[in-house]
Amino acid sequence: MRTISTRSYHHGNLRRAILEAAVEAIGESGTATWSLRELARRAGVSHAAPAHHFGDKAGLLTAIAAEGFELFADTLAEAGADFLDVGVAYVRFAVAHRAHFEVMFRPELYDRAAPEVAAARDRAGQILARGARTLPTGGVQGRTTSLAAWSMAHGFAELWLSGALPAELGDDPAAAVRPVLQVLTGGLHDK
Amino acid sequence: MRTISTRSYHHGNLRRAILEAAVEAIGESGTATWSLRELARRAGVSHAAPAHHFGDKAGLLTAIAAEGFELFADTLAEAGADFLDVGVAYVRFAVAHRAHFEVMFRPELYDRAAPEVAAARDRAGQILARGARTLPTGGVQGRTTSLAAWSMAHGFAELWLSGALPAELGDDPAAAVRPVLQVLTGGLHDK
DNA sequence: GTCTTATCTTGTCACTGACAAGATGCCACG
DNA sequence: CGTGGCATCTTGTCAGTGACAAGATAAGAC
Numbered sequence: 071m072r073t074i075s076t077r078s079y080h081h082g083n084l085r086r087a088i089l090e091a092a093v094e095a096i097g098e099s100g101t102a103t104w105s106l107r108e109l110a111r112r113a114g115v116s117h118a119a120p121a122h123h124f125g126d127k128a129g130l131l132t133a134i135a136a137e138g139f140e141l142f143a144d145t146l147a148e149a150g151a152d153f154l155d156v157g158v159a160y161v162r163f164a165v166a167h168r169a170h171f172e173v174m175f176r177p178e179l180y181d182r183a184a185p186e187v188a189a190a191r192d193r194a195g196q197i198l199a200r201g202a203r204t205l206p207t208g209g210v211q212g213r214t215t216s217l218a219a220w221s222m223a224h225g226f227a228e229l230w231l232s233g234a235l236p237a238e239l240g241d242d243p244a245a246a247v248r249p250v251l252q253v254l255t256g257g258l259h260d261k
Numbered sequence: 262m263r264t265i266s267t268r269s270y271h272h273g274n275l276r277r278a279i280l281e282a283a284v285e286a287i288g289e290s291g292t293a294t295w296s297l298r299e300l301a302r303r304a305g306v307s308h309a310a311p312a313h314h315f316g317d318k319a320g321l322l323t324a325i326a327a328e329g330f331e332l333f334a335d336t337l338a339e340a341g342a343d344f345l346d347v348g349v350a351y352v353r354f355a356v357a358h359r360a361h362f363e364v365m366f367r368p369e370l371y372d373r374a375a376p377e378v379a380a381a382r383d384r385a386g387q388i389l390a391r392g393a394r395t396l397p398t399g400g401v402q403g404r405t406t407s408l409a410a411w412s413m414a415h416g417f418a419e420l421w422l423s424g425a426l427p428a429e430l431g432d433d434p435a436a437a438v439r440p441v442l443q444v445l446t447g448g449l450h451d452k
Numbered sequence: 453g454t455c456t457t458a459t460c461t462t463g464t465c466a467c468t469g470a471c472a473a474g475a476t477g478c479c480a481c482g
Numbered sequence: 483c484g485t486g487g488c489a490t491c492t493t494g495t496c497a498g499t500g501a502c503a504a505g506a507t508a509a510g511a512c
Contacts, residue, residue, distance in 0.1 A: 080507080080508060080509085081459085081460075099369060100367075100369040101293070103369075106499080106501095107499065107500080108498095115460065116460065116462075117461090117462095118461070118463095118501085119459080119460050121501075126500070127500070175419065175420075175425065176291075177425075178290060178294075179293075182424075210444065211440075214440050214444065217441045218444040218445075220416070221413045221416035221417040221420060222409060222416055223412075223416065224419060224420055225413055225414065225417070226408070226416070228415060228416065229411065229412060232368060235408075249402075249405050250409045251409075252401075253405065253406060254444070271476080271491070272491075275490080296467080296469080297470095298468065298469080299468095307491065307493075308493095309470085309471085309491080309492070309493080310491050310492075312469090313489080313491070314490090317469070318469070318470095
């Protein structure tokens with residue numbers, strides 16, 4: 071961040087600055103309302119500077135997706151091994167890192183086959199599967215239970231982000247999703 | 262290009278033609294890769310003709326969202342009142358009308374407050390709620406069960422559309438989601 | 453001290469969304 | 483008839499965009 075007064079030819083950390091500006095812009099208004107040129111202006115560099123680091127717009131979104139899956143895997147891992155905690159962490163991540171989440175699950179926006187994306191995505195997938203294994207399977211295949219859990223957490227997160235859920239749920243997605251996920255842990259029978 | 266045979270000054274059904282071209286384009290490659298001008302070219306009219314019918318791009322997407330919620334409500338209503346049938350219809354609709362579905366739940370793309378959108382969306386919501394009422398509540402609030410069901414169906418649909426689900430599930434989303442939804446109907450205990 | 457390389461700038465092109473103004477044809481009403 | 487109103491569509495234009503090419507600048511290796 072040398073910048074401020076005497077602006078040097080080299081930005082110093084342009085890649086990081088562009089990434090953060092993109093995440094901020096996506097969080098504010100989605101993946102389509104900003105431009106590479108606007109990000110360049112925010113960072114105080116010329117309109118073509120971002121291209122050196124990301125190639126094109128898809129390259130920038132690929133970097134965001136990779137970073138997102140890394141953060142996602144870390145967040146899920148920290149949540150522990152219990153399904154309920156992992157599920158709540160899933161939704162918490164989606165809301166806290168809205169921009170990353172939106173890009174991650176919109177693979178037409180980026181290069182889903184990029185190795186850094188695939189690696190982080192697989193890591194997150196394994197942690198998710200581990201969480202689902204703590205669910206009661208009740209006779210059905212474990213894969214079915216796992217899919218049910220994943221779908222529920224993911225669906226709640228997407229509905230929350232899209233503003234489709236009723237306002238009475240309040241403003242804390244983690245608190246709102248917990249009883250919903252408990253339906254799978256036996257909530258149908260006790261609490 | 263008023264072209265080929267005797268093309269009159271007026272298209273005849275431009276609004277419909279633009280809508281269908283947009284839906285087709287979105288289904289092929291998402292909501293960002295096409296342009297109003299390209300749709301105009303496909304319909305054989307000048308680049309500014311679509312503006313008369315939709316105002317701007319958001320206006321076109323608003324029309325698609327409204328049409329989508331109408332279709333959605335119709336599809337759900339036809340499925341009957343049972344939760345499992347409604348849930349399967351939910352996913353089937355998302356895949357069969359992928360373009361509409363993607364726009365509907367991305368409200369930053371259009372005017373969610375438009376009356377024709379709100380009306381159709383409310384109608385669909387009521388049919389969904391009716392379906393959820395056939396679920397066993399098992400002591401928890403009906404709203405919680407309903408949220409769980411909605412989240413699961415929606416999440417499965419989103420994951421399916423984004424290509425995140427494993428390939429072993431095959432290519433029939435309705436067949437794939439049924440056992441997953443049955444987890445909520447007591448599948449944990451019998452089936 | 454020169455060479456190499458990564459980083460950033462300048463310049464350009466076709467394309468886009470949005471707007472303004474004008475052309476065209478349909479239809480109601482005389 | 484015919485004429486005026488109106489919805490529909492065209493033409494022209496503007497700033498902004500993504501992508502690319504070529505050149506300028508710094509920072510480090512040798």
